[in-house]
Amino acid sequence: MAELESPTRISKYANCSPSCYVISFVYLDRFTQQQSAICINSFCVHRLLITSVMIAAKFMDDGYYNNVYYAKVGGISTTEMNFLEVDFLFGLGFQLNVNPTTFSNYFSYLQHELFLLHPPLISSSNKSKSRSRTTNLMQYEDDQQQQQEVVAV
Numbered sequence: 001m002a003e004l005e006s007p008t009r010i011s012k013y014a015n016c017s018p019s020c021y022v023i024s025f026v027y028l029d030r031f032t033q034q035q036s037a038i039c040i041n042s043f044c045v046h047r048l049l050i051t052s053v054m055i056a057a058k059f060m061d062d063g064y065y066n067n068v069y070y071a072k073v074g075g076i077s078t079t080e081m082n083f084l085e086v087d088f089l090f091g092l093g094f095q096l097n098v099n100p101t102t103f104s105n106y107f108s109y110l111q112h113e114l115f116l117l118h119p120p121l122i123s124s125s126n127k128s129k130s131r132s133r134t135t136n137l138m139q140y141e142d143d144q145q146q147q148q149e150v151v152a153v
Helices: 005-013 018-034 045-060 067-074 078-091 100-117 140-152
Strands: none
Touching (some): 018 045, 018 100, 045 078
8 A cells, every 4th residue: 555545544434533643643743652662664654554543443432444445445465453452552561541631632743744745826925934854742751640539549
C-alpha cells in the first residue's frame, strides 16, 4: 500500500469521529516514546496508523467497526489486526485516557501542521517562520500524574 494512500484510505473508510484522529495521534506519539526500540518505516507505518485509529474509535466512539473491517481497510489479515491491537495496547500500557489539555495541545499542533500543508489562498504573508518537526507537546507526564492521583484517591 502506498504511503500516501493509507491515510487517505483510512480516513475514507474508518468513519470515525474527527476526535478519533487526534486521539490516534496521541496514541502514536505515546507508543513511539514508550517503544523507542521499534523502527518505524514505510513497511510498518500503515499498520500503526490503522491500529491506532481502530483503538481510538473503539475507545471514543459509540459506534465502530469490528477488527475484520479495520483489517480490510488496512490491507492486512484479521489475525494480524488482532495481534497488532493487543501489541499496541500493551505497548501503551493500556493508558488510553487523554486529558482535555493534552487533546487541545495535539489538536492545535495538527491544525498548525495542516495549515502549513494547505495555507489559505488569501495571503501568503501569514506563513509561519519555522516548522517544528518534533511533537514537544507531550503532556503525557501530566496524564500519568493525573491517573496516579486518581488511583491514589
